[in-house]
Amino acid sequence: MAYSIVVLVKQVPDLNAVRVDKASGKPLLGDQLVLGAADAIAVEAALQLKEAHGGEVTVVSAGPPSVKDALQRALAMGADRALLAPIDQANALDTLALSRVLAGVLSGLTFDILITGQNSDDYESGQVPAQVAELLGLPQVSWVTKLVAVDGGLAIERDTEDGKQQVIAATPVVIMAADGLNEPRYPSLKGIMAAKKKPLETVEVAAVSATTDITWSDPAAPQKPPAGIIVQDKPAAEAVAELVAWLRTKNLA
Amino acid sequence: MSNGILIIAESHEGALRPASLELVTAGLAAKAAVGGSLTALLPGSNVAGPATELAGLGVDTVKVAEDPKLSAFTTDAWAAAVEAAVKALDPRVVIFAGTTSGRDLAPRLAARFGAPSAANVIAIGGSSDTIVATRPVLGGRVQTDVSLGGSLAFLSAGPGAFEKAVSTGVTAPVEALAVDLSGVSERVRVTGLAAADSGGSSSLASAEVVVAGGRGLKEPANFALVEELAGKLGGAVAASRAVVDAGWRSHHEQIGQTGKTVSPKLYIAVGISGAVQHNVGMQGSEAIVAINRDPDAPIFKIASFGIVGDLFEIVPELNRQLS
Numbered sequence: 001m002a003y004s005i006v007v008l009v010k011q012v013p014d015l016n017a018v019r020v021d022k023a024s025g026k027p028l029l030g031d032q033l034v035l036g037a038a039d040a041i042a043v044e045a046a047l048q049l050k051e052a053h054g055g056e057v058t059v060v061s062a063g064p065p066s067v068k069d070a071l072q073r074a075l076a077m078g079a080d081r082a083l084l085a086p087i088d089q090a091n092a093l094d095t096l097a098l099s100r101v102l103a104g105v106l107s108g109l110t111f112d113i114l115i116t117g118q119n120s121d122d123y124e125s126g127q128v129p130a131q132v133a134e135l136l137g138l139p140q141v142s143w144v145t146k147l148v149a150v151d152g153g154l155a156i157e158r159d160t161e162d163g164k165q166q167v168i169a170a171t172p173v174v175i176m177a178a179d180g181l182n183e184p185r186y187p188s189l190k191g192i193m194a195a196k197k198k199p200l201e202t203v204e205v206a207a208v209s210a211t212t213d214i215t216w217s218d219p220a221a222p223q224k225p226p227a228g229i230i231v232q233d234k235p236a237a238e239a240v241a242e243l244v245a246w247l248r249t250k251n252l253a
Numbered sequence: 254m255s256n257g258i259l260i261i262a263e264s265h266e267g268a269l270r271p272a273s274l275e276l277v278t279a280g281l282a283a284k285a286a287v288g289g290s291l292t293a294l295l296p297g298s299n300v301a302g303p304a305t306e307l308a309g310l311g312v313d314t315v316k317v318a319e320d321p322k323l324s325a326f327t328t329d330a331w332a333a334a335v336e337a338a339v340k341a342l343d344p345r346v347v348i349f350a351g352t353t354s355g356r357d358l359a360p361r362l363a364a365r366f367g368a369p370s371a372a373n374v375i376a377i378g379g380s381s382d383t384i385v386a387t388r389p390v391l392g393g394r395v396q397t398d399v400s401l402g403g404s405l406a407f408l409s410a411g412p413g414a415f416e417k418a419v420s421t422g423v424t425a426p427v428e429a430l431a432v433d434l435s436g437v438s439e440r441v442r443v444t445g446l447a448a449a450d451s452g453g454s455s456s457l458a459s460a461e462v463v464v465a466g467g468r469g470l471k472e473p474a475n476f477a478l479v480e481e482l483a484g485k486l487g488g489a490v491a492a493s494r495a496v497v498d499a500g501w502r503s504h505h506e507q508i509g510q511t512g513k514t515v516s517p518k519l520y521i522a523v524g525i526s527g528a529v530q531h532n533v534g535m536q537g538s539e540a541i542v543a544i545n546r547d548p549d550a551p552i553f554k555i556a557s558f559g560i561v562g563d564l565f566e567i568v569p570e571l572n573r574q575l576s
């Protein structure tokens with residue numbers, strides 16, 4: 001059976017480049033914007049299903065025009081088409097308002113499987129997939145680490161505190177891709193060239209506004225100083241000598 | 254007028270989950286800020302034992318929702334049970350445990366009720382008008398305070414963020430809450446559970462020294478550095494989830510929420526960022542040493558001794574100086 005698959009992705013700051021400003025405690029995000037790590041896993045999962053069973057993969061993202069880069073990346077990996085839901089600042093909306101925007105876009109599409117990353121690298125709340133699923137009246141399966149198409153649906157393993165829970169899900173269904181589901185491919189040169197010719201459309205979205213009574217402060221480092229000894233800006237030999245001395249006073253080495 | 258706190262507890266094989274003990278403490282923090290009474294809902298089947306345990310932890314009431322459909326977790330059945338409880342009790346705030354199921358349910362219920370929500374919260378304060386929930390973002394380097402107004406809000410606790418509640422000597426009443434799950438469809442059907450692999454390096458649980466490596470090691474071969482250090486200290490080797498998922502190390506060695514919990518005399522984290530899900534498995538260690546090149550890595554917040562630097566310089570030097 002060929003699958004029509006939609007993947008929700010988010011463009012995020014490169015987490016490796018994030019630093020915290022000492023004086024203000026505010027995060028410095030760097031200029032690099034990337035496709036979210038879990039979202040790349042979601043795209044890869046969609047591509048693997050398509051390669052095994054046929055079908056079509058559409059990637060959808062909400063955000064400012066820069067989000068096209070993240071969508072291009074997914075197209076270069078092998079997705080067939082991309083839809084951009086234009087909103088100025090995805091992070092300025094609460095997750096339910098954003099989910100309403102995305103559910104509006106998705107209700108205009110027909111699909112068997114909606115795959116998302118388990119959570120974004122920046123705000124990490126992991127709320128949008130479940131909220132979109134609820135708004136669309138679809139079942140959800142979270143923390144997915146194995147996904148195989150079988151007769152009558154998808155055979156899935158999901159992470160729990162007790163081990164891997166195994167479930168069979170009928171389609172249509174929302175799948176949240178977790179670390180460990182796969183290793184996302186790097187786009188090939190050919191893929192990058194091909195992506196330029198693939199359709200990337202901007203869709204219309206209804207006026208967006210916060211829909212629940214929620215606000216949040218600008219992220220900042222906790223005021224609490226580190227509890228222990230931190231050795232910084234010292235040559236390795238010196239830093240290690242201090243550590244070894246400390247370990248010895250504690251009878252740990 | 255909505256009032257009070259509702260926490261959604263979880264049990265497994267006849268015992269409360271450790272995360273449920275932390276959840277009670279989160280509930281007590283919310284009660285102190287918001288007021289009203291603290292009710293714990295325990296969905297499941299055959300959960301009389303854990304319900305009694307829950308009743309002794311300082312909650313005001315335990316409500317038990319029993320149904321065969323709640324024995325294994327599915328979003329649809331559990332969401333229906335929580336929905337029924339919210340409608341019956343009209344709480345100001347509903348708090349889920351810091352588990353994979355808690356994280357799964359909280360946003361879904363928030364969407365169902367059109368209410369604000371915050372995930373993975375590590376502190377709860379504010380007042381009944383505006384609940385303030387603190388949560389880590391950007392890899393735990395920074396945090397944000399989320400203010401939730403309105404008359405209903407949903408939160409999930411961060412794993413390990415709240416102390417485990419202990420028995421108070423007072424027993425709260427345990428009451429049944431009728432839930433009708435006949436309409437819940439089985440569009441997601443549970444077929445089994447492959448239990449977490451508890452075998453393998455059994456030395457890990459009893460080791461006095463544990464040396465753990467993470468993604469900062471760059472490639473599997475570099476784990477030799479960690480193995481050498483563990484050898485020098487007579488310790489066991491462990492790993493973060495990132496490297497287990499990448500297939501560098503076996504799941505036996507994974508420390509954290511979905512791995513093992515250890516509390517050795519000394520835990521050395523090499524190239525591990527210190528995500529809450531990792532820390533929950535090792536923060537009970539007597540001494541924690543962190544080696545990481547990112548001064549803002551959250552691991553330094555819990556380290557007894559931290560070196561900010563390149564592990565490829567620090568660890569070989571440490572191995573030398575320990576010889």
Ligand SMILES: Cc1cc2nc3c(=O)[nH]c(=O)nc-3n(C[C@H](O)[C@H](O)[C@H](O)COP(=O)(O)OP(=O)(O)OC[C@H]3O[C@@H](n4cnc5c(N)ncnc54)[C@H](O)[C@@H]3O)c2cc1C
Pocket residue numbers: 352353466467468469470492493494495496507508509510511512513523524525526527528529530531534544545546547550562563564565
């Ligand atoms: C439900 C759930 C359950 C989870 N369960 C677990 C669990 O059981 N256990 C677990 O570990 N995680 C778990 N996680 C994942 C967790 O959130 C983190 O993603 C994971 O712990 C990160 O692993 P890491 O620290 O090795 O990698 P990263 O977060 O990528 O950190 C690598 C670190 O290495 C440092 N580094 C890089 N190069 C160098 C260098 N040359 N020298 C020094 N330092 C360097 C970097 O600064 C960085 O801090 C879970 C997540 C979820 C959502």
